[in-house]
Amino acid sequence: MLVFAASDKGGTGRSVTSCNVVYRSALTGSDVCYLDFDFGSPTAGSIFQITDAQRGVRQGGLHSYLLEPDIQTTGEPQRIDVWTQSSRASLRQRPPGSGKLMLFPGDQDGGEFGPDKEALRRCVQLLQALDEEFDMCLIDLSAGRSYATQLVLEATADPALRGVAARWLVFHRWTRQHIPAAAGLVYGKDGILDAGVRAGHDKDRLQSAIKFVRTAVVDPDSIELSGLRPAQVAWLRDCDEDLRRIAALHQVGRRAMLGTVPLDPVLQWREQLISDNDVVARDIANNATVDAFDELARKIQDDEGWAEP
Template structure:
């Protein structure tokens, strides 16, 4: 399975949620490859707390591979190489999790050529033969990374593969509108995908949304003045109607993640030991487990 994580705006929680999703998938027994296609800022290594690749690989990363400088990109075993002891110790009860970082100092690609597209497709095809889930974290917006992913998955060698697109947005008016535009807009995923050979209906069926850092209206209301509590409840309903009218409603939703202080202060993988120590909230870990389950559940991806 190929999973592409994207968002129209930065700060949507795409990368940190995708890393946590990858970790929960490997805890469930799935071998996972994680590709850092955030070419302008390849820092997935920092999220997995691997100091050697915190800002990308020193050589042979995804930039080098896509440009044809190396035959295969460098991969890093997360459990073996992480500097976080608790994450290393979880290896005994987890499947394989391998990070493929971009190059340190690498920049966003200005253009995408046919050679890059075919190398991308070859890499994804090879990785899917080794890993059960391949998570590709794309740069925000209508980026070269998004074009590369769309063009590669339209090629015959990947058309028969299961491909799923996760569009991340925060629970705000601006993020809802941005996410809708990224998918349905004039230069959005569906239109551009169709131009590169995708069937728009099939492509739409492979898209689901993830709402991140969603506050609990009930919890906020308990701490608020009655007037403020009423306003918060009203705004939550307004956002629900806005999401529905922009085709981001419940039927298109993969799941949500709650506001989590640990992630606001320090973007990281939430481990069970963090929950047991009462540092991270149980609801956050539960949300990542549920996202992993729904990602793999075919029923979640039935036509809507």
């Protein structure tokens, strides 16, 4: 299965949430990989804490795999086994029964690029090979209407990838600006649906494969907010209600939503994987955050939520 992670704006927590979801899936025994298609600013290396690839690798990353086939003699991009290469001790102990957790890093000196027939062909070959090996491949796209997004839309429309499940997660913060922006990325002019139809996708089928993920959501009823004054809680409730109305108006409401990730300081400031150790032993991250990741990981693979209407 291919899962594409997109967002209209930066700073939505797309990458950090995606990495955590991939990590949680691996813990449950699925073989998973994470492809850093955010060519302008590859950051997955730092989220997985790979010392040599904090901002991408020096050579052989995804960017050069797609764009410099002349110097690529193997037809395969570089891969990093997170279970053995992470500098974080709690990640290096691969739990028994867990699946593969592989990172395909970007290049340090990457950058955005324009339409390229050869890049499309290589992208198709790569997704095909990884689909043979992994239960889930998560492709993290750069924010906004990037060429990377157009590239994968064209790749998934290719006959060679017909029959491979492809699902889209669109991340947005739960705010007045982010909700319409996320809607615009999907439904707007030159958005995912527009570009997808141009690439040869069926509009309804593609739309049913796109779900929204709300990030940094403040839940007025959560125990973390139990210290607030009643007036503050009431105000939060009003805001939340208002946002729900806006979301429904923009077709980003409950039916199009896959899940929510609560606001968590550890996620905001550290931008790393949250391990069970962070929640249980160190007590710095919230249980609800990990539950949200588990829930997302489960729902992504659950066919029922993705059925066509």
